Amino acid sequence: MEIRSKTLGVVIAIVIFGGIMRASVLGFWKPTLSKNSVNIQANQSTGIYDPAEIRGSHRFGDISTWFDIPLEILSRAFALPADVDPASFQNLEFDSIYPEFEGEQEIGNGSMKWFVALYTGLPFELEHDEEDTYLLRPAVDILMSHANLTTEQIAYINAYAIDIEIDSEPIDYSIQTDEPQSSNQAESDRGGNADDRKQDEMVVAGQTIFADLLGWGLSVEQIEAIIGGEIPNRLMLVRDYCTDNGLSFGEIKIDLQAETEKVE
């Protein structure tokens, strides 16, 4: 059988648009973001979720569960109106509650990823198309109060903060934290807030430095066996070491925590 160009053109158009129509009738044609939230998967070896996996369809309630962030914190960080149910609010709905910001400032899904990463201390990098991502001032205040940020991070989030007026009652940011204590020198280097930390807990987290691990009783050999190299500086963040050396902080953290618990 021979087919000529006119027939071929018609057949191509019919197959494509007929296929789309058929898929549409069957409910499979979904070219826009689904309103149905799709669960993200925790890393199989570490059990940790990745902030980069957060999508526009995810609800605040899901994010709160996955990343263990109180729903109230998320609600305040993103200044949700009082009449909005935070548990069912989706990231893709940000446009509906915020006014137009100046220039290319944007509060969107990237803002949520960024906030979650800083709040939890999980590694994360904004993607290229998220470079105009900003945080609302309440989110920055919460992070300043709660998260263990480096001086560089503090300067950065302040530069990318959008001031907004909030009608609701004043916000209490005095949130308790489970982050471990670090050495005083490192605290000043990081611009951290040591007073907020529970000093007795030996939990490996984003702000843990090598000196912390040594202070908890781990030997240099034990640590170096896990990180696969020499400790370059005892005041260095374990997370920064992992980033510099292309290691997964999540995995190293698990191993170090296991070793710490043996010491305990």
Add this chain to the structure above:
Amino acid sequence: MIIKRSRLKQVWPRTVLQVFFFVLIALIAINHTLDGTLIPIFSNVSLHAVCPFGGVVSVYQYATAGTFTQKIHESSFILMIIIFILTFLFGSVFCGWICPLGSVQEWLGKLGKRIFKKRYNQFIPRGIDQFLRYLRYIMLVWVLYMTAVSGKLAFGDIDPYYALFNFWTGEVAVTGLIVLGITLLASLTVERPWCKYTCPYGALLGIVNLFSIFAIRRKESECKPCNLCTQNCPMNIPVHTKDVVRDHQCIVCLECTSEANCPIDNTVTFSTKGGR
């Protein structure tokens, strides 16, 4: 019977579809930039949602985790299936009839032909050219692997198709704009350079070309040694030496057929085995 053909008897239906899909994709991109306000019927569909290659790179994640790669939607999967069906039937018609990036390269190529005359599309020595044509398989493997391990569109930052329809948005990586610029400039000297040497989706569809139901077939007994079929092939396939064109680079443009540049009726046709 020898028939002299005018330009009007060229494969115009292909041009019509190329223009149609270029305009359609451009409108979708502009509409998305305007948050879906330009053409409400399109909703706020993004370019990723109407790219079948997005479905291909999501297959691994969908099979292992039940989720799509970021920015990819169910529609990409549907289009992937539709394009595979078309390719099994007719070969890489997506490349030759639908892909807007291929069309743009082709249109620029017409300008290149005016500038370089017969030297156009002949600049790269055959030995090097043949080697370079397998680069797109390396690209395909790299894209599939990186997307599978990262769960993100690994191809996004160098994708000239995305850059072409989003260069005004500020969402395109500099690398994407550079690749687009190189592709467009190269199109003035080489026919469809991105398709020939780099396109990962073209590489995948090209494999299906090897066993599609319809193919370009040449009736040797009626063929005269004019070589017009080979000379007019944008992908430099030596059609005049083959009975059946089973080439991974064929884009089914039909320029070699008796409907277009072959001067003898029913000698080079697009047909099934045994079909004339």
